[in-house]
Amino acid sequence: MTSPEYRIGLGHDRHRLVAGRKLLLGGVEVPFELGLDGHSDADVLLHAITDALLGAAGLGDIGDWFPNTDPQWAGADSTVFLQAALSAVKERGWQVVNLDCTIHAERPKLSPHKAAIKNNVARLLGVLEDQVNVKAKTGEKVGAVGRLEAIDADAVVLLGRSDTAN
Ligand code: MG
Secondary structure (H helix, E strand, O other): OOEEEEEEEEEEEEEEEEEOOOOEEOOEEOOOOEEEOOOOOOOHHHHHHHHHHHHHOOOOOHHHHOOOOOHHHOOOOHHHHHHHHHHHHHHOOOEEEEEEEEEEOOOOOOOOOHHHHHHHHHHHHOOOHHHEEEEEEOOOOOHHHHOOOEEEEEEEEEEEEEEOOO
């Protein structure tokens, strides 16, 4: 007999919007006059998803794995972080059941980009598109998001595995 085991993980991230940087969301470059600042490529959504994966498997956080003081990760492609977290999770027998995420951005308008972001995140995770959901919210013109100072992202991931020991 096998009984399925499940673990849930939560991720959150924020990066500052600045001039002269690309805006990468879920590995997709979104055209905008501002981009996200950070040590790596500052893909706020991939960072939140990476943290959710690590959290679900009890593996700490992205800062433990990829310190932002380490010159090795300067300008790093955040898909590398996601792939490393995914590999660590899979090595422990876990599979992604589903991912839900929210991007908080006053601008640019993300509705034209949500499908491409969802498609790319599903591809990166090696899951079907219907296992991934991407939502977008504005900051209602208040707070750091509303004042165009930052973009935030939240992610929740469910992992599952068959417990063959039982
Ligand atoms: Mg980050």
